[in-house]
Amino acid sequence: MKTHQTDRTRPRQEYARHRPRRLRATLLALTAASGLLLTACGAGGGSGSNSSDASNRTGFPAPAPIVTSGGEQSDGQNSEQDGEQTGTPADKIAPSPDYLSTFALDVDTASYGYARRVLADGQRPDPSTIRPEEFVNSFRQDYDRPDGNGFTVTVDGARTDRSDWSLVRVGLATRTADSTDERPPAALTFVIDVSGSMSETGRLDLAKKSLDEMTDRLRDDDSVALVTFSDEAETVLPMTRLDDHRGQVHGAIDELETQSSTNLGAGVETGYATADEGLRKGATNRVVLISDGLANTGDTSADSILERITDERRDHGITLFGVGVGSDYGDALMEKLADKGDGHTAYVSDDADARKVFVDQLPQNIDLTARDAKAQVAFDPETVAQFRLIGYEDREVADDDFRDDDVDGGEIGPGHTVTALYAVRTRPGADGHLATASVRWLDPNTRAPHEESGQLETDALHDSLSSAPNTFQVTAVAAYFADTLRSGELPGNPGLTELATRAHALAKKTEDKDVRQLAEAIDEASRMD
Numbered sequence: 001m002k003t004h005q006t007d008r009t010r011p012r013q014e015y016a017r018h019r020p021r022r023l024r025a026t027l028l029a030l031t032a033a034s035g036l037l038l039t040a041c042g043a044g045g046g047s048g049s050n051s052s053d054a055s056n057r058t059g060f061p062a063p064a065p066i067v068t069s070g071g072e073q074s075d076g077q078n079s080e081q082d083g084e085q086t087g088t089p090a091d092k093i094a095p096s097p098d099y100l101s102t103f104a105l106d107v108d109t110a111s112y113g114y115a116r117r118v119l120a121d122g123q124r125p126d127p128s129t130i131r132p133e134e135f136v137n138s139f140r141q142d143y144d145r146p147d148g149n150g151f152t153v154t155v156d157g158a159r160t161d162r163s164d165w166s167l168v169r170v171g172l173a174t175r176t177a178d179s180t181d182e183r184p185p186a187a188l189t190f191v192i193d194v195s196g197s198m199s200e201t202g203r204l205d206l207a208k209k210s211l212d213e214m215t216d217r218l219r220d221d222d223s224v225a226l227v228t229f230s231d232e233a234e235t236v237l238p239m240t241r242l243d244d245h246r247g248q249v250h251g252a253i254d255e256l257e258t259q260s261s262t263n264l265g266a267g268v269e270t271g272y273a274t275a276d277e278g279l280r281k282g283a284t285n286r287v288v289l290i291s292d293g294l295a296n297t298g299d300t301s302a303d304s305i306l307e308r309i310t311d312e313r314r315d316h317g318i319t320l321f322g323v324g325v326g327s328d329y330g331d332a333l334m335e336k337l338a339d340k341g342d343g344h345t346a347y348v349s350d351d352a353d354a355r356k357v358f359v360d361q362l363p364q365n366i367d368l369t370a371r372d373a374k375a376q377v378a379f380d381p382e383t384v385a386q387f388r389l390i391g392y393e394d395r396e397v398a399d400d401d402f403r404d405d406d407v408d409g410g411e412i413g414p415g416h417t418v419t420a421l422y423a424v425r426t427r428p429g430a431d432g433h434l435a436t437a438s439v440r441w442l443d444p445n446t447r448a449p450h451e452e453s454g455q456l457e458t459d460a461l462h463d464s465l466s467s468a469p470n471t472f473q474v475t476a477v478a479a480y481f482a483d484t485l486r487s488g489e490l491p492g493n494p495g496l497t498e499l500a501t502r503a504h505a506l507a508k509k510t511e512d513k514d515v516r517q518l519a520e521a522i523d524e525a526s527r528m529d
Helices: 012-018 023-031 034-042 110-120 132-136 204-217 246-254 264-277 302-307 310-315 331-340 351-364 470-486 496-510 513-527
Strands: 066-068 100-104 152-159 165-173 186-193 223-229 233-241 284-291 319-324 344-347 370-379 384-389 410-412 417-426 433-442 449-457
Touching (some): 100 384, 110 331, 110 344, 132 417, 152 433, 165 370, 165 470, 186 204, 223 246, 233 264, 264 284, 302 331, 319 351, 344 351, 370 384, 370 417, 417 433, 417 470, 470 496, 496 513
Parallel strands (some): 186 223, 186 284, 284 319, 319 344
Antiparallel strands (some): 100 370, 152 165, 370 433, 384 417, 433 449
């Protein structure tokens, strides 16, 4: 799973308090007043993000503190106090813990899909549902891809209009997805919410239509099981090979009807039991949860729900893919379930979204190419004064756990790209090595560890965002848009009006319908200002 907050992977803010400090820092800590102690308790270890429940009086979450190269926090202003330089030579991947940012990989996109839905309905999304990394990862990238399992690493950047601030993009890509004839067979257990709230148009009806289409696209040697849940859970179709039984699967789908309350815990537990009973060796075994996430009966805690099915998840590698539906959507619960279930989430609001998720993506990306994948970015203390990872607050991993393969990371499949964007303030006149980005993962079959790295020099930074590649510009617009909906404090954020102008220009240049939808979503947000 991506980040499981046990003692080994506690958030960086907590972990930083227990990291050994330099002698000078220790002496200062012994003589510091209580205000300094409070600062130390909140300081990050390199990712530059604060606790997720911080907020200001406007109702928007407070901006994440920017971490200086000395490991200190800043309010985001362009201070010239850069902190103490203590790193080792720049060619080291990990020069100093204070210059590191470590996180588990994530390919979720539900936050962006749900924000688009809410904006289209004439409302502004709750800031707590905005996860910038899911906005960024909703768009196609053109990174080079590896020939086999694993990743390529692309690191590039562009200077912003804010003095000495740049955006640095770390791009990770897996091999292209095999054709459906070449991938391993799949054993998919669909856990379908049939509670009363799913009767709204665009919920159960959309799920049924999508499942019918997907059933026709799957191979004969694939298997499907169906579990429904309302106030109780029921296995309506055990694991069934599709070869001569597609009609049976279609019939079970057609009979799905909404009932009463939402016992999501019972649904997940029964779904995993059904997946375990129908487990196929050599196949990709996955639970696909389709729900609005509005649990109101039985166990409603993601932690306790997943705790009960730990053995199936860990011992048999059964991953969880969450598909969110509905205008009222339990985003937090669905995201946490997928996070802890070694999977990811998507959100569908219409036929086009559903076809993209169920018909195009799911059958092709059934296989896994990497388990427990983590990224670590090491910034050079000679050239970098401050940095901030944009998003990934829920994916933080302690720096020292990057090479600890017992600490969970993210599960990634073929055809995926993962993008992380950093706001980086370089030292005035800085020249030379800027950052090294590394990704570590386990082979999905042998669990042998592998690493790959990429580097960025200051002279490789584009002079401006407008001179960067189109995909980089789209990434920047998506990140700034998410930042505006959440806090609006990211250095170089031009505001919604300018973002809309840039997005429409990019949509015209790229002729990409996804970018056009981004521009339309920014327009919707602009009208509410």
